[in-house]
Amino acid sequence: MADLNRNGKKRTDSAELGSAAELDASGSNNPKKERNRLPRERRLKALIQGAFHRTLLLSVLATVLTWAVAIALLILFGSDLRPANYYESQIPMITSQIRAVERPTEPSSQRRVEAIVPAEGMDYEIYQADGQRVYGSFQSSGVAAIHGADDLLERLNDHVSSGGYFIQYEPLAGRDGRLEGAIALRYKLTAASANPGRSALLILGGLLMAAAPFVYLYGFTVWSGRRLSRRIEEPFDRLIEGAEKIREHDLDFSLDGQRTGVRELNQLLAAFEQMREALRQSLKREWESEQERRDRIAAVAHDLGTPLSVIRGHAEVLLEDGGRRPERAIRYAETILGAAERSIALTADLSEAARVERPDFSLSPEPIDLAAAVHAKGREYAFLCRKRGAIFALESRDERAENDRGPLRLDQHRINRVLDNLVSNALRYSPEGGTVALKLTIRPGGAEFEVCDDGPGFAEAGGGRIFEKFYREDAARSSAADSGGGHSGLGLFIARTVVRLHGGEIAAHNRPEGGACVRFSVSELD
Numbered sequence: 042m043a044d045l046n047r048n049g050k051k052r053t054d055s056a057e058l059g060s061a062a063e064l065d066a067s068g069s070n071n072p073k074k075e076r077n078r079l080p081r082e083r084r085l086k087a088l089i090q091g092a093f094h095r096t097l098l099l100s101v102l103a104t105v106l107t108w109a110v111a112i113a114l115l116i117l118f119g120s121d122l123r124p125a126n127y128y129e130s131q132i133p134m135i136t137s138q139i140r141a142v143e144r145p146t147e148p149s150s151q152r153r154v155e156a157i158v159p160a161e162g163m164d165y166e167i168y169q170a171d172g173q174r175v176y177g178s179f180q181s182s183g184v185a186a187i188h189g190a191d192d193l194l195e196r197l198n199d200h201v202s203s204g205g206y207f208i209q210y211e212p213l214a215g216r217d218g219r220l221e222g223a224i225a226l227r228y229k230l231t232a233a234s235a236n237p238g239r240s241a242l243l244i245l246g247g248l249l250m251a252a253a254p255f256v257y258l259y260g261f262t263v264w265s266g267r268r269l270s271r272r273i274e275e276p277f278d279r280l281i282e283g284a285e286k287i288r289e290h291d292l293d294f295s296l297d298g299q300r301t302g303v304r305e306l307n308q309l310l311a312a313f314e315q316m317r318e319a320l321r322q323s324l325k326r327e328w329e330s331e332q333e334r335r336d337r338i339a340a341v342a343h344d345l346g347t348p349l350s351v352i353r354g355h356a357e358v359l360l361e362d363g364g365r366r367p368e369r370a371i372r373y374a375e376t377i378l379g380a381a382e383r384s385i386a387l388t389a390d391l392s393e394a395a396r397v398e399r400p401d402f403s404l405s406p407e408p409i410d411l412a413a414a415v416h417a418k419g420r421e422y423a424f425l426c427r428k429r430g431a432i433f434a435l436e437s438r439d440e441r442a443e444n445d446r447g448p449l450r451l452d453q454h455r456i457n458r459v460l461d462n463l464v465s466n467a468l469r470y471s472p473e474g475g476t477v478a479l480k481l482t483i484r485p486g487g488a489e490f491e492v493c494d495d496g497p498g499f500a501e502a503g504g505g506r507i508f509e510k511f512y513r514e515d516a517a518r519s520s521a522a523d524s525g526g527g528h529s530g531l532g533l534f535i536a537r538t539v540v541r542l543h544g545g546e547i548a549a550h551n552r553p554e555g556g557a558c559v560r561f562s563v564s565e566l567d
Contacts, residue, residue, distance in 0.1 A: 470496030
């Protein structure tokens, strides 16, 4: 996340802001106009159904239009075309001419018969009266085959259909009027067969008209598919591009506001944006946690380094002195002891902070007389204040009814640890002759504590950051601390954690007359 600052916010320079303002002022990037240009949001199912209906409707309309144009062209330019039943209409004339031929059932008459029957569109067969085939231009088979005289007589003046052809049987009589045989004329009832010279063109036109619905259906399906895919591909391209950026750990982009006309895709884009933002926040927290870990290590190293350096330096001096000056050795030993105590206190704070942060940490409540416990601690605090030249003041008030002033279920050990931290901090920053005040107010179901001092107060008006782990003020209050003590920056963090586990809150503020106060409340535990 190269473009994120410490707060995880994207940096925007003034040039970009100015460009955006100019675009909005000119109307070219107006959000309202952008929204107006967006297609109406519809469900993906409705879009697919609409594409199908549009494809079907356009295919039908285009097919009907094509057929209408073809029929109009046929009417306009096809006046010289023969009708499909042209050869069927010629049968009476052909039959009459063949009957005029002398003895047409004899093989010797074949050439004259063939001259009468049009060869390009019609075939024929000549039969004798007994059903025997004499000659012809085709050979009947199947249902069209003649089987004897009776079969021939049944088919006279009638027709059969065979293999896509129609076969018409006409009787042939001699000069004496007796039946000599029959002629079978085979033809097709199609425009192509009726117009042999233009059959290829007519067949091609017929195929095109027959294929028109399928051609248009395919064409409009492809067109509708591409039109629909364009609406779908763009947001998917954005998602793929976003996934690539996430893979490269670049979360400095946004899909918010990029909407399409597909409801499901809008939901997907919104979900992806929420995921990106959640991941961005997670990486931000991870970065902050890593930074906090580094700060923690640096703070611990610094806090331990100072007393350990003191211990090492004084120990080296003692070794060099060799016991020649006992009074100096005693002074150095006291300094070493103080540094060791500070190191032990720091490690104790670290251990306590790690303990209260554990998910499985729990308090150990027990019934305690809170007023008596605080007065007992007050005697300890008064002794510490006298050693430092300060005054300790304790005020206790129980606002409960007389018959309700019983023990409260609290973790006394942890409450004492909170008071120890607050009083030691107040004593550290109080001037010589100053006052450290502890006020206890017991209420039904809990209590409230307040610790105040006469020091310089908190650098921050609200004192909010002082409860953060390893936080140290670097202003007046920090400079007022005693030079030999120092602190780990964990005491107030531990205090806040313990107070919240007791169902309370802790806050700090500066007093108008000078000094600082820390107030916290606790609730009785189950």
